[in-house]
Amino acid sequence: MTSALDIVFAALADPTRREILRMLLEDDMAVTDVAEPFAMSLAAISKHLAILAAAGLISQEKRGRVKWCKLEPDALRAASVWMQSFGQFEPVNLDAFEAFLAQELHLPTDPEL
Amino acid sequence: MTSALDIVFAALADPTRREILRMLLEDDMAVTDVAEPFAMSLAAISKHLAILAAAGLISQEKRGRVKWCKLEPDALRAASVWMQSFGQFEPVNLDAFEAFLAQELHLPTDPEL
């Protein structure tokens, strides 16, 4: 029953993992380089990266013996949408969501998706 | 060292707590009424509410013997700002909305979509 939102929010709830995401915002990085600024073992960082990857927040590609980590910001989209439903569309109930969805059908789809 | 962001994201990482927030979006509720639809003890819900309150996502005011719970959506702002730094996520994204409806509200997919 654990939804994607569970996993994404849980992944974001750790400051080390958020800092890793911030680092990856600037450029792709190897696991060892991700670990370098942190005062913890490489294995610990490797676990954090696995959690971020499981949440879809990063992707990892192995080239040679180096595993490159790449930010995947689209994974934040569902979480962002969930949060927006509280601020911007108040009051939001199920009917409002459905009405909103119907209204959005007339808008062009983002081609980058 | 645990930042406000840690606490907010951790609070959001539980489906019971997200459902509580969704319920409170419609109206303020007493603790007992919040607990009613869930298949768990009142004490468990009381704990969940304490976690939401600690994150600032709800406020609780006792009137008589009833403790009223009120959504405080402003607490989502810091988290939202953090996420926006990774790219602008249109809150009105159709795909994300479909995912949201399917996962969180357990609605059948509209065949016309």
Add this chain to the structure above:
DNA sequence: CGCATATTCAACCGATTGGTTGACGATCTG
């Protein structure tokens, strides 16, 4: 007062989390 209602507290439990260390497989390099 005496009882029901609303909520929390305290103790406990099993599962998960975030970290460690040491061994290991895989890959590059001299």
Add this chain to the structure above:
DNA sequence: CAGATCGTCAACCAATCGGTTGAATATGCG
């Protein structure tokens, strides 16, 4: 090939999490 580097795996640990139950604390009511 031998040795160094990259990263994960496995076992372990203390702390936290999400739940339970039963007792306790307020508060409202007849």
